[in-house]
Amino acid sequence: MTDSTERLVVIGGDAAGMSAASQARRLRGPDELEIVAFERGHFTSYSACGIPYWVAGDVDERDDLIARGPEEHRERGIDLRMRTEVTEIDVAGGRVRAREVETGAESWTSYDKLVIATGARPIRPDLPGVDAPGVHGVQTLDDGQALLDTLTRAAGRRAVVVGAGYIGVEMAEALIRRGYEVTVVNRGTEPMSTLDADMGRMVREAMEGLGIAMVGEAEVTKVLTGQDGRVRAVATEDAEYPADVVVLGIGVRPDTALARAAGLPLGAHGGLLTDRAMRVRGHENIWAGGDCVEVLDLVSGQQRHIALGTHANKHGQVIGTNVGGGYATFPGVVGTxxxxxxxxxxxxxxxxxxxxxxxxxxxxxxxxxxxxxxxxxxxxxxxxxxxxxxxxxxxxxxxxxxxxxxxxxxxxxxxxxxxxxxxxxxxxxxxxxxxxxxxxxxxxxxxxxxxxxxxxxxxxxxxxx
Known part of the structure; x- marks a missing residue:
């Protein structure tokens, strides 16, 4: 590294972050651009969309979902620091503070350019018992592994899925294929609120045909636990649904707590706001992409939050090209x-x-x-x-x-x-x-x-x- 070498810091080691880092490395060598990436989890560059199929058994091994592991990134000249969580962004000082998850050790790393790719978090409603053992969100490979560990240990075979969006519907099928009795508790009249209700009805009928019990227009009020502290049921105002495992399929929110604390601009859905080059608005040397950003809907003309790996990889390519000295834009989405x-x-x-x-x-x-x-x-x-x-x-x-x-x-x-x-x-x-x-x-x-x-x-x- 020379005095003229710039440093790119990437927060997040999945699709958007590592696509950006990899593309920037293709365009600029180590003597021109040092790349440091932080990932708080155990895995990088994996397919979160494949987790339900791994749980169902269609995908045999967890590693089949990993496109590129940490060592492969390091071999390409990226200083990837696993199990290290960024806890603060100092915009004025051009640096980030990171904490090693295992040891708690903290240190500051300066940057010339910053990429924020912190992804999204499963929505966990503020309900009594929602943090009990046996209650799972499913967003990362770590989440998927934790769920499979619970399914392996669970004494009973009853599952409740809270929510009937994409994640909820896919996880309900995965659980019933693993031999569980599955109940889906949904706030809406029909599953798949991304569809109109007349089309969602067909999805409900198909799920009921699989033996999944569908409970519509029901609001979960609490998660009940047994004497051992583990989940035993999900309660609504009108009923209780026994459960040995609960999966939260309510959806996700942009994981932008770091960005909010740093004073970066957020939209109505809580996602970071960027220009077409994926540069954070008002910040020349900060980019953001993936599930933590809002994007332009080309049909309505409004900003939306859509958490999809297809978008995240495209964002990463655009960011990496711009960081690497080229020019690229992301025009928006139509919500496919x-x-x-x-x-x-x-x-x-x-x-x-x-x-x-x-x-x-x-x-x-x-x-x-x-x-x-x-x-x-x-x-x-x-x-x-x-x-x-x-x-x-x-x-x-x-x-x-x-x-x-x-x-x-x-x-x-x-x-x-x-x-x-x-x-x-x-x-x-x-x-x-x-x-x-x-x-x-x-x-x-x-x-x-x-x-x-x-x-x-x-x-x-x-x-x-």
Whole structure:
């Protein structure tokens, strides 16, 4: 290291942080840029999205979820310090304070450039008993390992999942596949609040078909414990649900306590605010990415918090390019996500009905039934496509798809259309691939677009009725 060498400090060793560090290293050698990264956990560069499939047994080994371990990063010239938690950011002094988790030893490290990639934390409601042994959030590999350890030791086979978003739904399936009796307690009427309720109903029916007990419109009031202090049940105002293990699937919040304490700008959802280069607003030498930031929704024009590994890796690439002396931007998202319950595939992109209403858009909706392949071809399976389009302009606003094999990834057609700002009329002319084993002559998404385009063309007073 020479006097002219800059130091990049990275807080967080998963997707965004290590993607940024790796990309910066590709562009600038050790003589130009020293890179120091801090990770409080035991693992780096892993797939948190794969944890439910590891718990279910689809993924055999924990290490299968790790893309690159600490030693691989160190071999590439990154000073990666594991089990070391950053406890303070001194913006004025250009330094961070870190504490070694095992020893408690603390030290300051100066930086010329800083990347904040602290991720998100599972929401733990402030309820009596929520911190009892046997109650788990699932966000990191450490969380997943702790849950598996509990499942191995648990004397009974009863599980309660609190919340029915992506994590809750996926964990409910994982637990029932491990032989547990599973109850899902959900605040909403239907699971998957990322969908409209009419589409969420199909998800509930599929979960009930798996033997999962679904309890809707129920608020958890406390977690009950036994004489040994471990969880024994989850209580609502009306009932108690016995549990040997509880999984919190309520969602996540940006982990921005460090940033808040340092006076960095946060948005309405608690995430860091950045410009298109992923630079923290108002701070020339500080970047942020991954689950700790808010991003621009290209459809609504508002800031959103979306915790997805796809975004985190892209953020890291953008940050690393800019730190390394290049130029890159992250334009925003359209809110695309896919999941599954057994063989039921679930997908959404763009706005739901309530999203569109909240931002003052007038819209039309259509829902169609179709099949994944030509109806006469073996293996054709049903799917439902719901589409939202802006009234009069016909601009595509959102798509939701629920169906069997071949359904979920069709949402990518809509994601591209949303990003391009296409109207539903323009979508009907898209030159999509066709052969009977893959699609009907009219792809289900295009069938929905045709129906939406026809509805948009109706006279205003008829369409509004």
């Amino acid at each position: 996500a896919v999941s599954k319950v057994c063989d039921l595939e679930i997908a959404r992109t763009g706005l739901r009905e309530r999203d569109a209403r909240r931002v003052g858009l007038q819209f039309e909706t259509v829902t169609i039934e179709s099949t994944s392949r030509a109806g006469y071809y073996p293996g054709a399976s049903p799917m439902t496509v719901k589409m939202l389009a802006e009234r009069r302009t016909g601009r595509l606003l959102g798509v939701q798809i629920v169906g069997r094999e071949g359904a979920a990834k069709r949402v990518d057609i809509a994601a591209v259309a949303l990003t391009a700002g296409l109207t539903v009329e323009q979508m009907t002319s898209l030159d999509l691939g066709y052969a009977p084993p893959f699609s009907p002559v009219w792809d289900p998404v295009l069938v929905a677009a045709r129906k939406a385009a026809a509805k948009i063309r109706e006279p205003w007073d008829r369409a509004a009725s």
